[in-house]
Each structure stands twice: as C-alpha cells, then as structure tokens.
Amino acid sequence: MANTRKKIVADENIPLITEFFSEFGDVITMPPRSMTADLVEDADALIVRSVVKIGRELLEGSKVKFVATCTAGFDHFDTHFFDEVGIQWSSAPGCNANSVVQYVLSSLVALKENWSEKRVGIVGCGNVGGRLYKQLVALGADCIGYDPLIDNSHGFNLASLDDVLSCDVVSLHTPLTVEGSHPTYHLLNEERLKKLKQHAILISAGRGAVVDNHALRRVLEERKDLRVVLDVWEQEPSISTELLDLVNLGTPHIAGHSVDGKVLGTEMAYKAFCQFVGVTPTLTAKQFDQWQPESPLMVDESSVFSAASDGIRQVYDTLDDDNRLRGDLTGGDAVNEVFDRLRKQYPYRREFHNYQVKLKDKAPDIKNHLEALGFQVV
Numbered sequence: 001m002a003n004t005r006k007k008i009v010a011d012e013n014i015p016l017i018t019e020f021f022s023e024f025g026d027v028i029t030m031p032p033r034s035m036t037a038d039l040v041e042d043a044d045a046l047i048v049r050s051v052v053k054i055g056r057e058l059l060e061g062s063k064v065k066f067v068a069t070c071t072a073g074f075d076h077f078d079t080h081f082f083d084e085v086g087i088q089w090s091s092a093p094g095c096n097a098n099s100v101v102q103y104v105l106s107s108l109v110a111l112k113e114n115w116s117e118k119r120v121g122i123v124g125c126g127n128v129g130g131r132l133y134k135q136l137v138a139l140g141a142d143c144i145g146y147d148p149l150i151d152n153s154h155g156f157n158l159a160s161l162d163d164v165l166s167c168d169v170v171s172l173h174t175p176l177t178v179e180g181s182h183p184t185y186h187l188l189n190e191e192r193l194k195k196l197k198q199h200a201i202l203i204s205a206g207r208g209a210v211v212d213n214h215a216l217r218r219v220l221e222e223r224k225d226l227r228v229v230l231d232v233w234e235q236e237p238s239i240s241t242e243l244l245d246l247v248n249l250g251t252p253h254i255a256g257h258s259v260d261g262k263v264l265g266t267e268m269a270y271k272a273f274c275q276f277v278g279v280t281p282t283l284t285a286k287q288f289d290q291w292q293p294e295s296p297l298m299v300d301e302s303s304v305f306s307a308a309s310d311g312i313r314q315v316y317d318t319l320d321d322d323n324r325l326r327g328d329l330t331g332g333d334a335v336n337e338v339f340d341r342l343r344k345q346y347p348y349r350r351e352f353h354n355y356q357v358k359l360k361d362k363a364p365d366i367k368n369h370l371e372a373l374g375f376q377v378v
Contacts, residue, residue, distance in 0.1 A: 071095070
C-alpha cells in the first residue's frame with residue numbers, strides 16, 4: 001500500500017496540508033462545505049477539520065478508506081458507519097489544548113477578572129479542561145473540576161456538577177455526546193443555568209450544544225448579572241444574533257485557532273496516515289516554522305496580574321475576535337457567511353511560548369507568573 005499513489009481530498013483551510021501529504025500522491029483541496037459525494041467518491045483519503053459532517057451520506061460507495069480530522073473533537077464523524085464499512089479514522093486529541101486555554105485566559109483578561117481571586121469550576125477535565133485546570137492552579141487560582149469519567153487519581157480536585165456550577169467562573173470543555181451514562185447534550189439546560197451564582201462568568205469553548213442556547217437566551221434576558229463568553233454555538237454557522245447581543249464576548253468558534261494548534265493537528269493527521277499506509281513519519285511541524293517575533297514584549301510591572309494581562313493582551317486579545325464578529329454582521333451578509341469567512345480568514349495567532357517578555361525589575365513573582373503562562377522571560 002505504501003508504494004501506490006493516493007488521491008487525498010482535503011479541507012483547503014488545513015495549514016501545510018500539501019507539504020505534509022504530497023509525498024503520498026495528489027492532494028486536492030477544496031472549501032469544506034463544497035465537499036460532495038461525487039467529488040470524494042474516487043479519493044483514497046479524506047482530511048478535514050470540524051465544519052462538515054462526515055458519514056454515510058458523503059462516503060457510502062466511495063473508495064475512501066481513511067478519514068482524519070485535524071481537530072481534537074470528532075463528533076462530526078459517524079464512527080459507527082466508518083466501523084461498518086472498514087474506514088480507518090483518526091482525530092487530533094490535544095492539538096489545540098494550549099490555544100483554547102489561552103482563549104479562556106484572554107477572555108478573563110478582557111473581562112478584567114483576576115483568576116487568582118476567583119474560584120474556577122471546569123466541566124470536563126480531558127485534554128483541554130485538564131490543561132486549563134493545571135494552568136490555573138499554577139497561576140494561583142482555586143479550581144475544582146467535574147468529570148464523571150475520571151477519578152481523583154488524575155490529580156484534579158473533583159466535585160459534583162452542582163458544586164462546579166456554583167463557582168465564580170464556570171468553563172465548559174466536554175465533548176458532545178448524546179448517548180451513554182453521562183450525555184453532554186444540553187448539559188447546561190435552563191434549570192442548571194438558573195443555578196449559576198450571582199455575577200458568575202460562564203465560558204463555553206468546547207461544543208455548542210452542551211449549552212441549550214434557547215434556554216441561555218431566556219436566562220440572560222432575565223439575569224443581567226451573568227457574564228457569558230461563547231465561542232461555540234448551536235446551529236453553527238447560522239448562529240443566533242439575538243443571543244450574540246446578550247453575551248459579553250462572542251466569537252466564531254476560533255478558540256483553538258492558533259497557528260501552533262492547527263499545524264499540530266495537521267502533523268497528527270499525517271502521522272496517523274503514515275501508520276495507515278505503513279511508512280515511518282519523516283516530517284514535523286517544526287521543519288516548516290520559520291516565524292520569529294520581532295522583539296521582546298514590555299509589560300506593566302506594577303503587579304503580577306497587570307504584567308500577565310498586559311502580556312496576554314499584546315499577544316492575543318479576545319476582544320478583537322468579538323469586535324470582528326459583531327462588526328462584520330452589520331455589513332448585510334448572511335450570518336452563516338460571516339461566521340465561515342471569519343474562521344477561514346482568521347488572523348495569524350501564535351501561542352504564548354513563542355514570545356519573550358523583557359522585565360525591567362527583578363521581580364521573581366512576576367517572572368514566575370509569566371513563565372507559568374508559557375512566556376520566555378529575559
């Protein structure tokens with residue numbers, strides 16, 4: 001199998017897709033929503049992100065024997081169908097974990113909230129939620145988690161869902177499931193949303209349907225004290241503009257859209273395909289990365305949080321994403337067109353570890369905090 005040329009159809013928005021996969025054959029890229037059964041029927045492999053549902057309707061009767069998503073989530077895959085017809089599939093768990101964690105931190109900075117003064121509840125302690133938990137603990141936050149699929153041996157202070165929902169900040173990082181003993185579809189229904197404490201912050205950057213969006217709209221119309229950050233929505237890309245008007249920060253499913261996270265997703269798909277065709281991987285993302293920041297960042301050193309928030313804002317400010325979404329929706333284009341365009345044309349965003357911060361004073365607490373965020377301190 002390794003010696004035969006393949007036809008690989010891929011989402012045109014996947015970075016470095018040709019560089020990683022051209023050694024195997026012809027790489028055909030296209031807009032994800034234009035993928036049809038006719039266009040993929042003679043492909044050997046399909047490489048996608050999270051936009052399009054991949055299952056029987058698209059692939060039945062095709063030659064496709066391998067499907068990969070360059071994203072951590074795979075609820076857009078009909079894995080039962082894949083197993084039924086012998087299609088091997090892979091996802092990229094953890095590829096965007098750092099990116100989503102940094103989205104959450106940037107959102108708290110945008111809301112002017114010091115994480116070390118808050119109790120943070122994290123729903124779902126997998127790749128993303130678990131990393132967020134450990135990051136916040138390293139930054140001095142008081143954290144508890146809810147995840148019925150793990151126990152305390154994983155190093156998290158686990159509590160009941162009700163206890164987590166009573167925190168100052170609640171951040172959602174579960175997969176979307178509708179079956180099993182712990183389904184997450186509409187996990188936050190109207191009853192649970194109403195239990196959020198006064199002046200709580202709710203951040204949803206996992207899967208849109210974990211929160212009942214209609215219920216959230218009703219609750220926000222009644223409770224002006226709540227602050228909400230939504231990156232994921234039900235009915236994407238045709239999101240509710242009425243709900244957008246009620247949330248404090250609204251973004252077009254870009255929490256995991258750092259360059260680092262997306263390229264790592266491509267690399268993970270490449271390695272899975274190498275295993276599928278029986279060859280040893282020879283390429284890594286670092287081989288293609290020639291980017292360097294122009295100069296070290298300078299930050300406000302008046303306090304630990306001011307230095308951290310200043311550094312974060314200079315690298316990535318969630319408010320910019322919120323402003324782009326709201327601003328573009330005033331231009332008259334359909335909501336779904338704006339949503340997809342903002343994802344496709346997303347600005348070049350690098351993660352904190354790519355940046356140096358230059359401190360004027362020798363302040364060990366500030367240095368330690370910045371290093372805990374991932375910055376290089378000089």
